[in-house]
Amino acid sequence: NAGVTQTPKFQVLKTGQSMTLQCAQDMNHEYMSWYRQDPGMGLRLIHYSVGAGITDQGEVPNGYNVSRSTTEDFPLRLLSAAPSQTSVYFCASSGTGGSGYTFGSGTRLTVV
């Protein structure tokens, strides 16, 4: 059971570059979310999806895009990286509305 797989684990970007953080789950979960976690802080919701073809904004969506073309994959795109986007990014998935989330191991992103 792979669970939730995030790639890459580490990434350094220059200001203005774009990139895509990958997230894949093999549990046939409907719900997927992206969170960011700044040092010493809690998690903040960026975008989420309740099924293939359906996405919505979370608390801090600016500077990020998502799409959900399949149940398994939920990539997060940084359009033009800024130092303020330096953070650890976590992807999570879950089944029905009352069930618990499974989190990936995170992507540590540094923007210089």
Add this chain to the structure above:
Amino acid sequence: DAKTTQPNSMESNEEEPVHLPCNHSTISGTDYIHWYRQLPSQGPEYVIHGLTSNVNNRMASLAIAEDRKSSTLILHRATLRDAAVYYCILRDWANAGKSTFGDGTTLTVKP
């Protein structure tokens, strides 16, 4: 979104029970109460969740107040490996995609 309030930090002695409180006074009837923990340099890990009744699993117990405005995560015998940040969140099953986390409680376990 309904919010939760947790103490910033708590301490416990090893092998003693730990009671981690969470207030959620604006909880709605469709909100599940979830608990997660995050070990250093790892992603959050699901611990337990419940709706109205107390719940037990191999990791912990969840005690929910009768009015559901507060809950307590109970670790029956704390170990050093339980030192982590514990998050209490509400998950509305009617709007289940959007779950927000607060800053959690940092639990320190002393040997």
